[in-house]
Amino acid sequence: MKRSKTIQPSRLQKRETKLLPPGTLKPLFVATAVSTLALAGCSRQMTIEPTEVETFTSVNDCVASGKHTEQACNNAYHDAQVESQLYGPRFTSLADCETEFGSHQCTRYGQSGGGTGIIGPLIAGFVIAEVVDEIGDALNPRYRNYPVYRHKKRFNEDEYVFGDGTILGSTNRGSYRINTSGIEYGKAKSSFKTKPAVTTSVTKTVSKGGFGSSSSAKSSWGSGSRSSGWGG
Amino acid sequence: MLRLPSAERVNLKQLADQFGFDFHTMYGEKYWDETRFYQFSLEQVEQDIEDPTEALHQMCLQVVDTVVNSDELMAKFQIPEAFWAFVRQSWQDQEPSLYSRIDLVYGGRGPAKLLENNADTPTSVYETGFWQWLWLEHAAATGKTVNRADQYNSLQDKLVHRFRELKQYHPDKVLYFACAKETVEDRGTVQYMEDCAKEAGIETAFVYVEDIGIDEQGRFTANPDSETLPEESPVIDWIFKLYPWEDMMREDFAPYLLQNNTYWLEPAWKSILSNKALLPMLWEMFPGHPNLLEAYFEEDAALCDPAKTWVRKPIFSREGANIQIMKGDQLIEQSDGDYAEQPHILQEFSSLPKFGESYTLIGSWLVNDQPAGMSIREDSTLITKDMSRYIPHVIV
Numbered sequence: 115m116k117r118s119k120t121i122q123p124s125r126l127q128k129r130e131t132k133l134l135p136p137g138t139l140k141p142l143f144v145a146t147a148v149s150t151l152a153l154a155g156c157s158r159q160m161t162i163e164p165t166e167v168e169t170f171t172s173v174n175d176c177v178a179s180g181k182h183t184e185q186a187c188n189n190a191y192h193d194a195q196v197e198s199q200l201y202g203p204r205f206t207s208l209a210d211c212e213t214e215f216g217s218h219q220c221t222r223y224g225q226s227g228g229g230t231g232i233i234g235p236l237i238a239g240f241v242i243a244e245v246v247d248e249i250g251d252a253l254n255p256r257y258r259n260y261p262v263y264r265h266k267k268r269f270n271e272d273e274y275v276f277g278d279g280t281i282l283g284s285t286n287r288g289s290y291r292i293n294t295s296g297i298e299y300g301k302a303k304s305s306f307k308t309k310p311a312v313t314t315s316v317t318k319t320v321s322k323g324g325f326g327s328s329s330s331a332k333s334s335w336g337s338g339s340r341s342s343g344w345g346g
Numbered sequence: 347m348l349r350l351p352s353a354e355r356v357n358l359k360q361l362a363d364q365f366g367f368d369f370h371t372m373y374g375e376k377y378w379d380e381t382r383f384y385q386f387s388l389e390q391v392e393q394d395i396e397d398p399t400e401a402l403h404q405m406c407l408q409v410v411d412t413v414v415n416s417d418e419l420m421a422k423f424q425i426p427e428a429f430w431a432f433v434r435q436s437w438q439d440q441e442p443s444l445y446s447r448i449d450l451v452y453g454g455r456g457p458a459k460l461l462e463n464n465a466d467t468p469t470s471v472y473e474t475g476f477w478q479w480l481w482l483e484h485a486a487a488t489g490k491t492v493n494r495a496d497q498y499n500s501l502q503d504k505l506v507h508r509f510r511e512l513k514q515y516h517p518d519k520v521l522y523f524a525c526a527k528e529t530v531e532d533r534g535t536v537q538y539m540e541d542c543a544k545e546a547g548i549e550t551a552f553v554y555v556e557d558i559g560i561d562e563q564g565r566f567t568a569n570p571d572s573e574t575l576p577e578e579s580p581v582i583d584w585i586f587k588l589y590p591w592e593d594m595m596r597e598d599f600a601p602y603l604l605q606n607n608t609y610w611l612e613p614a615w616k617s618i619l620s621n622k623a624l625l626p627m628l629w630e631m632f633p634g635h636p637n638l639l640e641a642y643f644e645e646d647a648a649l650c651d652p653a654k655t656w657v658r659k660p661i662f663s664r665e666g667a668n669i670q671i672m673k674g675d676q677l678i679e680q681s682d683g684d685y686a687e688q689p690h691i692l693q694e695f696s697s698l699p700k701f702g703e704s705y706t707l708i709g710s711w712l713v714n715d716q717p718a719g720m721s722i723r724e725d726s727t728l729i730t731k732d733m734s735r736y737i738p739h740v741i742v
Contacts, residue, residue: 116391116496116741117719118479118503126476126541128366312549313518315581319567322559322575324599325589326526344526344589346464346620346664 120196124258168289169239169262169274169282182242186257194240194261202234202261202277211235216266238264238274241282347454348385349701352490355380355481367477369531377736378473380481383491384706384722384739386454391498391720391741394456398637399710399717402448402460405635407715409627410437410618422643423623424661424689429595432604433614441613442512443714444586445471445505446620447721449730450708453699457636458708460628461693466591466612466620467664469531470736472538474711474721475501478738485740495740498720502542504713509546516609520549522568522585527554536588543586551580555589558582564605584609591617592662622661622691640694647692655695660685666731671695681729698728707734 170176176187205211211220215235222233241260262274262282274282274290283290355361358380362370370378413419414434425433447468452458479499485491523540525532540550553568559579561567567579585608587594594600595617618624625641632638642649650656655673660683663669667683673695698705707730709721725734 116388117482117499118475118501120503120506121476121479123365123480123483125545126365126538129364312520314520315565315583316578317561317563317565317567317581318577319559319569319575319579320562322567322569323556324560324602325558325594325597326554326556327597328593344467344529344532344593344664346467346469346590 122193122196166289167241167243167282169241171239176240176242186242190240190242190257190259193259194237197259197277198234198237198261202237203263203279205233208233214265215263216272219264219266235263237261238285241276347390347452347699349382349706350385352380352383352485355484361480365477365480366537367472367534369534372531372733375733377733378477379724379735379737382702382737383485384701384737385491386498386739386741388496388741390454394452394458395450395498395708395710395720396717398450398456398458399448399712400715402463402637403446403712403715403717405628405632406463406465406619406624409624409631410615412631413618413627414438414615419627423618423621423627424592425617426595426600428600428604429614433617436614441609441615442515443613443616444508444512444611445711445713445718446612446616447471447709447711450710451639451696451698452708453706458710459639459696460625460637461639461696461707462622462659463619463624465616467588468709468711469535469588470709470721470723471501471505471711472535473736474499474709474719475505475542476538478721478736481738482740485738491740491742495742497738497740499718501711501713501719504716504718505539505542506545508713509543509548512611513546513548516584519584520551520580521611522582523550523552524555524558524585525588527556527571532588536586539586539588553582555587558599560599560602564602566599566602566606566608582608584611586611590662590664591620622659622663622693625693626691639696642692644690644692650692656692657695658690658692660688660690662688666729666734669729671728679728681731698730704735705730706737 168179168181170179170187170190173184173187173191176182176190177184182190203211203214205214205220208220208222211233212218220233220235239262241262243258243260260276262276264285265273265275265281272285274285276282358370362368362378367378370376413423414437417430420430420433421427443465445468446463446465447470448463449461450458451461479497479502482491482495482497486495521543523536523543525536536552540552543550551568554571557569557571559567559569559575561579561581566582566585568582569576569579587610591612591614594603612620623643625639626643626646628635628638629641640650640654644658652674655671655678658670658672660668663683663685665683666681668685669679669681670677671679698707700706701724704724704726705728707723707725709723711718711720720739722737722739723730723734724737725731
């Protein structure tokens with residue numbers, strides 16, 4: 115395959131989908147157990163309701179639940195792997211990682227095959243969460259796929275956690291109600307994060323505008339802004 | 347190589363809005379055009395585009411090595427003398443490069459011919475790395491293309507991977523992203539590059555080129571878009587710019603480039619390649635190479651066979667500005683622009699292939715020294731410009 119394998123379009127979304135005028139969309143009836151939805155035509159602002167999610171430990175597990183298509187399950191599994199490599203909890207030593215996640219529950223994501231070489235917990239499963247925070251989502255359901263990890267608790271039963279440290283719940287339960295908007299998608303929580311902090315010096319600017327003069331000279335044709343730029 | 351008609355996605359404008367692809371239409375005219383797509387075989391892509399791209403890049407690196415070792419050539423390449431040491435140091439230090447795009451004449455049968463190398467500020471990276479990738483996902487899902495259609499496009503994957511590598515050199519620094527004000531296209535392109543860097547775990551920030559300041563020590567600082575100068579501005583240690591080296595080297599802050607320790611993407615040595623003097627130099631060093639067009643500096647015009655058609659190009663023009671296509675004394679085609687006063691080179695004319703009513707140009711991308719993907723532009727004339735349409739492709 116000669117095309118990119120790790121693109122997740124949702125991560126490049128910049129704006130929320132706007133609702134098209136009534137009549138331009140097929141009406142959709144979305145059946146979920148818990149979300150309260152506004153159907154097309156309703157102009158009420160929605161509050162963010164918690165969503166019920168299940169963790170799946172494998173693609174088969176996900177397909178067997180009957181709740182998602184095989185494609186969706188495969189995508190979720192793949193997304194969880196990628197997300198984990200990029201943003202999973204990371205540690206400078208295997209010992210530190212195993213303290214949190216248990217012995218034999220950590221790995222160094224390999225450098226060959228595009229891995230990052232970082233030490234982190236193995237994925238315990240993945241979650242497919244329907245995101246419902248906008249009227250438009252009633253008509254075009256959006257999903258976010260998250261990896262989950264099994265976090266050891268010393269005096270209690272293990273819990274599933276997301277990559278940013280948000281707790282999903284005890285591993286003994288099958289399903290959970292969570293507010294997915296609280297999860298920092300793509301950010302590792304500081305309690306797990308051990309990479310060095312970014313340092314920036316701060317100073318007093320004495321002059322600016324010494325670059326970019328060619329651009330104003332060349333905007334001579336047309337008034338107002340030109341869409342085209344300085345590339346070639 | 348086929349050009350096949352297709353249908354625009356019904357929700358194209360909505361999608362473009364959702365993803366912030368705001369320059370899909372420019373000056374009221376369509377830029378991204380999915381009413382057609384090109385189809386290649388894997389063999390064509392690998393043998394006629396990908397392999398020659400890798401070879402051409404290596405030849406270009408040899409040109410850089412030759413030029414930095416000669417004062418005469420540095421002058422011929424219009425590098426200001428004050429910057430010779432700066433550019434040489436950049437090459438000697440093997441400062442890492444992020445990406446480039448070479449433009450090729452190719453119509454389905456090799457060998458492809460190099461038109462030029464956009465090694466400093468290549469554009470259409472968003473359209474290539476992401477937007478045409480997304481088009482294929484949708485097209486394949488809705489049966490517009492043959493099942494299992496692929497695309498020569500691992501650009502985003504490679505960019506993110508390369509950013510991860512670059513992060514190792516600057517593990518604790520913010521990477522700034524800069525472009526000039528008042529250009530929607532550049533702002534969108536730079537946003538995408540910033541997104542790729544973020545995917546790689548780099549902490550990023552944006553600043554307009556015009557808002558780059560200096561402190562008392564001559565270090566570059568990042569400032570908000572306002573009249574007043576802040577008391578406290580962050581120092582810029584590491585910065586990606588979508589703005590040409592040849593301009594920066596001639597503008598008011600140029601001397602500070604020589605004084606401070608800022609790291610630049612693209613690195614300064616790339617200014618030797620993003621310069622059409624590259625073309626006569628390549629011909630001089632690799633005469634007769636199948637992927638090269640004959641080319642000379644204008645002062646050597648006597649070497650040009652008058653029976654052939656030649657294209658006269660300014661050394662620093664971009665977006666197809668100030669090009670003249672001439673046969674003997676006859677002017678066949680030309681374009682406007684602001685670059686007329688510069689030194690020129692002459693390149694053998696090789697017609698872009700015509701598909702329907704349009705002439706087609708192949709853009710072949712590299713990330714570092716690895717071929718990474720392809721973009722396709724169409725224009726109603728022989729000279730590809732800023733407004734030339736972007737067309738997606740598949741491999742079947």
